[in-house]
Amino acid sequence: MKIAIILGTRPEIIKMSPIIRELDKRGLDYFILHTGQHYDYEMDGKLFKDLELARPKYNLKTGSSEYRKQIGLMIRKIYQLLKKESPDYVIVQGDTNTVLAGALAANKLGIKICHHEAGLRSHDLTMLEETNRIITDHISDLLFAPTEDAMKNLVDENLGGKDKTFLTGNTIVDALFDNAELARKKGKMLKELKIKKGGYILVTAHRAENVDDSKRLGGILEGLKLIGSHLKIPVIFPMHPRTANSVKKFGLKIPFGVRVIKPLGYLDFLQLESSAKLIITDSGGLQEEACILKIPCVTVRDNTERPETIMAGVNVLAGTDPERIFDCCRSILKKKKKWSNPYGDGRAGKRIIDIFISRHEKIT
Numbered sequence: 001m002k003i004a005i006i007l008g009t010r011p012e013i014i015k016m017s018p019i020i021r022e023l024d025k026r027g028l029d030y031f032i033l034h035t036g037q038h039y040d041y042e043m044d045g046k047l048f049k050d051l052e053l054a055r056p057k058y059n060l061k062t063g064s065s066e067y068r069k070q071i072g073l074m075i076r077k078i079y080q081l082l083k084k085e086s087p088d089y090v091i092v093q094g095d096t097n098t099v100l101a102g103a104l105a106a107n108k109l110g111i112k113i114c115h116h117e118a119g120l121r122s123h124d125l126t127m128l129e130e131t132n133r134i135i136t137d138h139i140s141d142l143l144f145a146p147t148e149d150a151m152k153n154l155v156d157e158n159l160g161g162k163d164k165t166f167l168t169g170n171t172i173v174d175a176l177f178d179n180a181e182l183a184r185k186k187g188k189m190l191k192e193l194k195i196k197k198g199g200y201i202l203v204t205a206h207r208a209e210n211v212d213d214s215k216r217l218g219g220i221l222e223g224l225k226l227i228g229s230h231l232k233i234p235v236i237f238p239m240h241p242r243t244a245n246s247v248k249k250f251g252l253k254i255p256f257g258v259r260v261i262k263p264l265g266y267l268d269f270l271q272l273e274s275s276a277k278l279i280i281t282d283s284g285g286l287q288e289e290a291c292i293l294k295i296p297c298v299t300v301r302d303n304t305e306r307p308e309t310i311m312a313g314v315n316v317l318a319g320t321d322p323e324r325i326f327d328c329c330r331s332i333l334k335k336k337k338k339w340s341n342p343y344g345d346g347r348a349g350k351r352i353i354d355i356f357i358s359r360h361e362k363i364t
Contacts, residue, residue: 001360003030004087004111006078008037008062008098010047011285014266015093015116017051018174018349024054026353032056033081035074035098036063046265051179064242067097067128074101082109089142089356093117093171095133095284095305103136116352117170118143119150119159120284120305127209129284130305142359144352146170147308147342163359168351169344172288177346179270180293187271189264193236201233201329202276203258206240210282210300214250216320217243220300221252223318223325224280228257230326231333233277238264278333280325287315292341296332300325308342 003023007016023030034056048055060077062070074097082090082105090106092099093116106113118137122130137143137154143165145151154165190196203224210216228235235258239247247254254260264272273279279290279297287306290297297315309315313335318328 001028001089001356002085002087003028003356004082004085004090004106005030005032006035006090006092006098006102007032007056008035008074009094009096010038010266011283012093012096012098013047013051013053014175014285015171016091017053018171018178019091019116019352020053021178022349022353026357028353031058031085031087033078033102034059035078035101036061037070037074037096037098050266070097071101074098075105078102078105079108082106082111087111088360089114091116092136095120095129095136097128097132099136100132103139107139112142113140114142114144114352114356115140116144116168117146117150118165119145119147119152119154121150121153122303122305124303127303133305142166142355144168144348144355146344146348149308166351166355168355169346169348170288171348171352172285173292173341173343173346174349176270176289176292179267180274183267183270183274187268189268189272190275193259193261195234195236197275198277199234200276201227201231201235201278201280202272203235203237203280204240204286205243205282205300207282207301210320211240211243211246214246214252217246217250218252219320219322220325221247221255221258222322223300223320224258225255226322226326227280227329228255231329234259236261236272236276238262238269238272278329280329288343290314291339292343294337294339296335296337298325298328298332312339312342314339 036059089112091114092102103113115136145167151167237260239260274293282300287309291309291314298318302319316328318325
């Protein structure tokens, strides 16, 4: 059995790390193909070092470009390498352009596709990520659903079945359990930024529908201005390169009280995340991590494919209206923390590889 791990972004590397470690532990044959969708050192190269993972065998260095061009370039390059390596399985994770391109290339070659984090739905087809995950689910051979809600979505789309669809939990829990203590020991950002646990708000924004739209990005920044002036809490904003470019392009101003810093390595960011008073984000992964870490979260989007975080009470959708962002922050900070983790027990990586081995033995 030979396995190709296809990834391309920081969240994929983090969520694939428990699977990679499980493959290493069992001495299974695999290789990592990195599309280079995230190409900043802190969001790519340093992450492999921080997580003590072997560097990818291939890095396509596709970088950032228009959706259709990036997908086309990735498919062509991935197809060539998969044809050369001839793996039995391809594993993809999530809903990025890398995921769709990897799945389509494997499908064309008749290689079995396994999708971790299958079944997530925002029910908003204007989101490119929604298209990516739906197509990937429908052409995959094994679907690993992280939650009961994701399983229900797959069943509703006639993708259920005991030999195809499995409830495994999410490997983000495995990754957090593995690395939270390491981040506390090695992380240096609280000291460097001269901030204290529970004494600041952490912000991220990177999604195309937000940062490529001057009105929506401006609304987020104006919301941060209201938060800084009324809540009197420091706001720390590790800014994604794409976001920084858009701020400059649109002539927007960083509000007083918002401290923009460069993108961080995983362990430094995890320390900031786990010690924050509140997280404001448009990231799907951070919604999950906030829920697991029990940190209040305000999501600057109009919908989410992580409804479990809303139901748990740890997350609220604010959109990008400044007043709404401020009101959501103020109200969620007043809530009592009585939240449960819907994403599993931290053994998802083991379950996924157990399923791989079991299915492969049945086929062969």
